[in-house]
Amino acid sequence: MECKGLEELLSAYADRETTPAESAQVEAHVADCRACGLRLAVLAKSKQALASMAAPAAPRDLKETLRRAAARAEAASPESSGPSFGQRLSAWRSALSPRYGFAFGLAAFLLVGLWFERRPEEAVPLDVMLSAHRQYTLERPLGGSATRPGASGPVSEDAGNDLEDDETDE
Amino acid sequence: MIWKTMKPTSRTYRAGLAAAFLLSVPWVSAWAAGKQALPEALAVLEDALRGPAASYEGTFFVRIGRGKSRKSLVRCSPAPEKGLACRREFMDSKGGVLFVSATDGAKEWIFDRKTNKVWEGPSPGNSSAPGAQASSFYRVSLSTGGKVAGRLTWKLELSPKSGAAPGRRLWVDRERRLVLKDETVLPDGRIALRGRFSRVSFGVRHDPALFRPEAVPGASREGRLEPSPTVRSKVQAESGFGPRFPSWLPSGFVLDGVDLIPYKDKKIIHCRYSDGAVVLSLFQSPPRAKLDLGAKDRKEVRLASGPGFVSWTEDAGVLGWSSGETKLVLVAPLGLDILQRIAESVR
Amino acid sequence: MLQRFVEEYSDSAFTFAYRLCENVEEAKELVQEAFFRLFKSWDHFDQSQPLEKWFLTILKNVYVDSVKKFDRRNMVPLDMPVRHEDGEGVSIAETIADERDEAVLDMLERRESEGHLKAALAGLTKEHRAILALCDMQGLGYDEISRVLGMPMGTVRSRVSRARTALREGLLKRTAGMVAYGV
Known part of the structure; x- marks a missing residue:
């Protein structure tokens, strides 16, 4: 087994996240490879x-804030009462969102990409712009010779002017 | 060896012994040597971006991607209080001039023989703290470069912190701090643009007339960075939204033309810029139109004007941003710091 | 129940947030926001689930919010993933193990290594820091990490590996004499 490309497997092995077959592979290889x-x-x-690593503990004021918020949230929805409008609304929201019911979290997550929203029927593709640029690169009219307008860059007049690819003095 | 002359029992002897041992380990000795020999990367970068104090002249080749190299003659003279006076000429094989850009530090004058056009406008000048600007985008590292144009260099590696964006490599003359070779490097290691001197001499005296505009009979004249009012109103009428233009571009760049690209029921404005070798595109999409970035490798960034992204293609860097209701996209084989500067200057 | 949740998990949540943004005030904000959001909808959480499941939600909220926020310290550029499988534009070449590992191992074993480790961590991208924080500091398994970061487990595995490579490079720079000025 080659060493190259083993990095990921070694890393997964260190995390105990390899399959039994993979673990055996790693152990066999490492036995021979210093x-x-x-x-x-x-x-x-x-x-x-x-x-x-020393982990900074949550500051006291943060904990206080969270405790109070927790207490308020628990007091706001006692077990005995039926679902309030707010609760029904939350239930509806959570029915739309995946497993863990983090309705707000998911909505926020969706907002992340809003600027780059992909709605093909309305959105302008970047590729159109990149093609246009490529086209312009090929035409490159300025600085070219008058004898070959719109060609893919001046060719003949550069003969003898070119810096060879391997001309390096390093 | 120092430790040999010391008494065996002394503390300094043991320290010396430890030091000698440490220094024999290859990576430590490299560290020790490195600490003495190499200058500060940022200091060299500052000097390089500011330019040398002496006047110079040289043959400079520009190569875009894997295309052919274009040869040019460069003559520069630092002008006190004005900045750098510089003239660059692309020539054909017979020595005839194809394209000239000349600046006296304050005004820039560009001529293209093929289209018989002249552009004039203010010189871009240098930013006040070029090193600080560049270093905010890049991780900067310095190592020994080899020789370029026969001269010893420091090699500066500017790798973008954001990834997904073009970086730069500069080979800086050790003595004069002139950038002798400049590469724009894409994230996959490909070189989008390379410019280098094959020959350079310092201390040459130049005729100041070289840096001043010349009269070219019959040539049409245009502003360097903005189109004539006629063209501008035509674009506005056909696109339905006001085109915007950068007020800063690197020296030598001119507005080559403005196109409208139709896409479904919309029009995209395409401003084309060139410096005779390198081409640059600025795209603008209609207000409120969204931009579909496809599956491009990219990173979000933040400009002064708002959120944006960086990306790259096989031959250029891409910088996109939102300004007001318009989306703008800049495409060019230039480093991220330069792209950013152009973007921030769009009015 | 929620109060117990706060007592048990607020420290861990803060640690994670702090590792992401390296700033106490920002970390506080992130944690507060994450918990508040959870409190708003907690009554339709499955309360028979262990509290640890809720904690994954907190971690996810913290991560997503930290990614949304623009880094105020550096105007540009930003190292934020944008729905891309691998947030890095540069492919970190996988290096064959070599003797430089000796130097890294040596450094990690020394008492003053924590300072270097912290510095090397700070030099990583936010995504790399996040995944190492989840994997090595919070001790989450790959399946849990995949739920927090919203990516397939295969991606988690390769991302963890790359993060470790990047960390190792960062540590190496602090051992041997590469002249690298991270600004």
Whole structure:
């Protein structure tokens, strides 16, 4: 098994997210390959280092705010009362949205791409613009020779003027 | 070796021994050497973007993508209080001039022989803090470059922080800080644009007349960056919305023409710019029209005027943004910092 | 129930938000908003589900909001994913393991490594930071991460790998003498 392209597999192995067959592959390879064994060690170590990084705790004022909001939310919908309009509305919204019912979250997520909304029947495709630019690049009228108007760039008059591709003095 | 002369029991001896050991490890010694030899990347970038203090002359080749190189003659003279006076001429094989752009630091004058047109307008000038501007878009790193045009260089790598956008590589003359080679690099490593000197000399004295406009009999005259009022009103009438134009473009660029591209019931305005070698397009879509970006690799960015995106094609960088109700898209084989500057100047 | 949820998960949520935006005030805002949104619709949540499922929702809200917000510190450019499978425009070449790993391993084992680690993290794109935060700091599995970030598990796997490569590159820059000035 080649080392190249193994990176992702090693990473998944370090996360214990490989199938049994993949795990066996990794273990067999690493037994013989010092470099990949070392890479795996680095992956494991960086995982551990990240996990043990000092995590800033939530500031007290944030916790207070959240506790109060939680208390309010719980008080607002006691179990005994029937569904309020707000609750029915929420229920309707959640029926439209996928599993976890984060109706607001999903709506917000949809808003992310609003500027680049893809409604083909109304939207102007970027590709049209890029083709037009490409066309202009090929015609490139300015700076060209009068003898070949609209050609794909001056050719004959550059003969002898060209900087060779491999002319590099590095 | 220093440690040999010290007493075995002293602390400094042990430290020296440790240091000697560390320095023998290849990557550490590279680090030690590097720390002494290389200058500050940002300082070199500032110098490079500002330009050299001495006047110079050279042969400069421009190559777009994998096309043929175009040869030009470049002559520049720093003009005190005005900036840089510069003249660039593209020639044909017989030495005849095809295209000239000349600036005295304040005014720019461009001539195209084929179409017999002259453009005039204010010179773009330099931004006040070119290094700071560029460094906000890019991660900047410096290493030793080889020789370009026979001269030793520093190589500056400007890689866009956002990805999905063109970056730049500059080879800067170590002594004079002139950019001897300049590449626009696309995210996949392809080179969209390369310009380089094959020969350069410094300290040459130039006739100031070289940088001033010349009379060209029979040539039509136009503004450098904006069309005549006739053309402008025609575009406005046919498109249904006012076209906007950048007020800043790199030196040598002129408005080549304005087209209207029909798309379904809409019209897209296409402003075409060229500097005789490099072409640049500015597209504008009708108000409230949405832009379908397809499956392009891209990143969202933020301009002063509002949200935008960067993307790229196999031969150009793309910068799109929203201004008022119009969507604008800039396409050119230029680095992101330059694209941004053009975009911010659109009025 | 909600109060218990707050007690158990507000710290973790804040940690995640902080890792994303590296700013206490912004992190507070993100967490607050995420929790408030959840509170608004909590009564039709399946309350028999473990609280941890709700926590994934919080993480998702935090991530989505942080991505929507423009980074005020750098006007441009921004490293935000735009519905693209792989947010990076540059393909990070997969490097064959080599002796530089020794240097990274060595550094990670030293006591002062946390400073370097923090700096290397700060140099990553937001998406990379997010996925490492979820995987290594929150300890989520790939299936949970795929739910939080809204991407297929295959993508999670490759994205985690790339994030680690990017982190390793960042750490390497702080060990050996590459002269790199991240501005």
